[in-house]
Amino acid sequence: MADPDVDVVEVDGERVAAAEASRYLLLHKPSGYVTTLRDPQGRPIVTDLVRVPERLYPAGRLDADVEGALVLTNDGALTHRLLHPRYGLPRVYDAEVAGRVGAGDLARWRAGVELDDGWARPLAVEIVASGTARSRITLTFAEGRKHEVKRYCEALGHRVLRLKRTAFGPIALGDLAPGQYRDLTAREVSALRAAVTGPSPCTSSER
Numbered sequence: 067m068a069d070p071d072v073d074v075v076e077v078d079g080e081r082v083a084a085a086e087a088s089r090y091l092l093l094h095k096p097s098g099y100v101t102t103l104r105d106p107q108g109r110p111i112v113t114d115l116v117r118v119p120e121r122l123y124p125a126g127r128l129d130a131d132v133e134g135a136l137v138l139t140n141d142g143a144l145t146h147r148l149l150h151p152r153y154g155l156p157r158v159y160d161a162e163v164a165g166r167v168g169a170g171d172l173a174r175w176r177a178g179v180e181l182d183d184g185w186a187r188p189l190a191v192e193i194v195a196s197g198t199a200r201s202r203i204t205l206t207f208a209e210g211r212k213h214e215v216k217r218y219c220e221a222l223g224h225r226v227l228r229l230k231r232t233a234f235g236p237i238a239l240g241d242l243a244p245g246q247y248r249d250l251t252a253r254e255v256s257a258l259r260a261a262v263t264g265p266s267p268c269t270s271s272e273r
Contacts, residue, residue, distance in 0.1 A: 086140060087120075088140060088141040089118065089120045089122065089139060089140055089249070090137065090138075090139045090141065090249065090250040090254075090258075091116060091118070091122060091137070091138045091139070091247050091248065091249055091250065092135060092136070092137055092138075092237055092239070092247060092248055092249075092250055092254075093115060093135075093136045093137075093138055093242075093247040094133065094134065094135065094136075094242040094243060094244050094245065094246050094247070095112055095128055095132075095133055095134060095135075095136040095244075096133055096244040096245050097131050097132065097133045097244075098110065098130060099111060099112050099114075099115070099130065100112070100130045101126070101127040101128055103123070109130060112124055112138070113138070115247065116138060116247055122138040122139055122140050123138060123140065123142075123145065124136055124137070124138055125137040125138065125144075125145045125148050125149065125234075126148070126149055126210055126234070128231060129213065129216075129229075131229070132229045132230070132231065133229075133230050133231075133244060134159075134160075134229075134230040134231030134232060134239055135231045135232060135233060135237060135238070135239040136231075136234070137234055137237060137250070137258075138247075144258065144262070147262035147263075148235065148258065148261075148262055149210065150262070151209050151210070153261065153262040154209070155208065155210070155234070155235045155261055155262060156189055156206050156207070156208050156233070156235060157206065157207055157208070157210060157231055157233065157235075158204060158205075158206045158231065158232045158233035159204065159205050159206070159207070159215050159229060159230065159231050159232065160194070160202065160203075160204055160229070160231075160232050161202070161203050161204070161205060161215060161219060161226055161228070161229050161230075162200055162201070162202050162227045162228040162229075163200065163201055163202075163203065163219050163224035163225065163226055163227060164199070164200055164224055164225045164226075164227055165199070165200070165201065165223065165224050165225075166196055166197060166198055166199075166201055167193060167196055167201040167203055167224060168193070168201075169193065169196075172191060172193065174222065175188070175191045175203070175205075175222060176188065176190075176191050179221040179222060180221075181211075181217050181218070181221060182217075183211065186207075186209075186211070186214060186217075186218055188205045188206055188207050188218070189206040189207065189208055190205070190206040191203060191204070191205050191206075192204045200227060201224070204232070205218070205219075215229060216229065235257075235258055235261045235262075236254065236257035236258060236260075236261055237250065237254055237257070237258065
């Protein structure tokens with residue numbers, strides 16, 4: 067047993083640093099930022115927005131032109147489970163698309179489409195506003211495939227004009243402003259862990 071505040075632990079003369087405490091943040095990622103830790107194009111990265119002593123990593127990705135809920139943490143084991151497709155962690159998106167999407171189109175939107183990397187079907191689709199030139203809908207997906215929401219909408223004939231992730235699993239963005247972040251509560255961290263514990267709620271046969 068060692069007390070990190072008092073004891074010094076060495077191996078072959080090299081000091082062993084105490085394990086860093088886990089930290090969990092929710093960031094409202096603004097459009098224009100990338101979720102990689104470095105960008106060869108020189109675009110701003112999400113970790114530039116977070117002023118904390120710990121080195122945190124995004125749990126998943128959002129395209130540069132997409133804004134919304136992004137969890138950052140140094141808990142690698144939890145991140146791995148959150149992103150593993152077997153757990154089907156739901157992601158909720160608010161999408162503004164070109165053209166009219168009316169109530170009569172919902173069955174087609176909920177039925178699913180074949181994309182170039184396989185079948186895709188949202189867990190839920192709801193219309194928020196419907197207009198002639200543009201419509202606003204919410205879509206819930208569980209796989210987190212690359213550009214999945216954009217490709218899904220385009221496959222149905224509607225280009226995405228603006229996209230925002232409003233929830234990542236049990237963590238809702240709420241009224242957090244773009245560029246702002248906050249620590250997750252103990253209850254939220256427990257909810258994240260519970261969401262990726264045990265067998266997956268969806269199997270390939272159900273897709």
